[in-house]
Amino acid sequence: MTATVPGLTLVPEWISAALERDIVAAVDAHPWDDSLRRRVQHHGYRYAYRGRKVDAAEPLGPLPAWAAELAARLCGESVFTCPPDQVIVNEYVPGQGISAHIDCVPCFGPVVASLSLGSGAMMELSPPEPGPRAVVWLPPRSLLVLAGDARYRWRHAIPARRSDPDRGPRGRRLSLTFRTVVRRQ
Ligand SMILES: O=C(O)CCC(=O)C(=O)O
Numbered sequence: 253m254t255a256t257v258p259g260l261t262l263v264p265e266w267i268s269a270a271l272e273r274d275i276v277a278a279v280d281a282h283p284w285d286d287s288l289r290r291r292v293q294h295h296g297y298r299y300a301y302r303g304r305k306v307d308a309a310e311p312l313g314p315l316p317a318w319a320a321e322l323a324a325r326l327c328g329e330s331v332f333t334c335p336p337d338q339v340i341v342n343e344y345v346p347g348q349g350i351s352a353h354i355d356c357v358p359c360f361g362p363v364v365a366s367l368s369l370g371s372g373a374m375m376e377l378s379p380p381e382p383g384p385r386a387v388v389w390l391p392p393r394s395l396l397v398l399a400g401d402a403r404y405r406w407r408h409a410i411p412a413r414r415s416d417p418d419r420g421p422r423g424r425r426l427s428l429t430f431r432t433v434v435r436r437q
Pocket residue numbers: 340342350355366408410427429
């Protein structure tokens with residue numbers, strides 16, 4: 253049995269295959285940070301995985317053009333109430349994943365949106381109280397939006413494996429996750 257997750261929305265084919273190709277090329281033209289187990293890029297603000305914090309006083313500079321365009325579209329479509337100003341790119345090669353977590357609550361605002369490019373992947377979400385997990389297939393070019401309980405109470409993970417049940421082998425996947433940095437007064 254799988255559960256449904258309040259606050260989770262998945263929009264298939266949020267971008268075209270042509271735009272997907274252009275964004276992957278633009279992302280790959282930018283240097284990667286390979287100090288973690290998977291390669292990442294941080295745009296807008298750096299997120300410190302270790303201390304789980306973002307320094308809102310230290311912007312990295314303007315978002316790259318592809319990220320600024322997608323951020324504007326997310327705003328225009330009212331996915332966010334203000335333009336997201338922080339983007340993390342994750343690269344997963346087959347066998348890589350991300351362990352179960354809730355995105356940093358004091359660091360980021362109430363909406364987190366993640367665009368999948370390249371390969372699809374299966375996401376597992378665990379409820380706040382013991383109970384059945386939810387499994388969501390994230391196809392390439394889809395937009396996953398986490399708000400409400402999906403953002404604040406459920407944990408999400410991408411199991412580190414080479415293929416997904418019923419979906420076959422994974423290829424290289426990029427996820428582009430848009431967030432809004434919380435500014436403390
Ligand atoms: O790759 C994904 O779709 C999820 C990424 C994620 O959960 C994160 O960066 O916090």
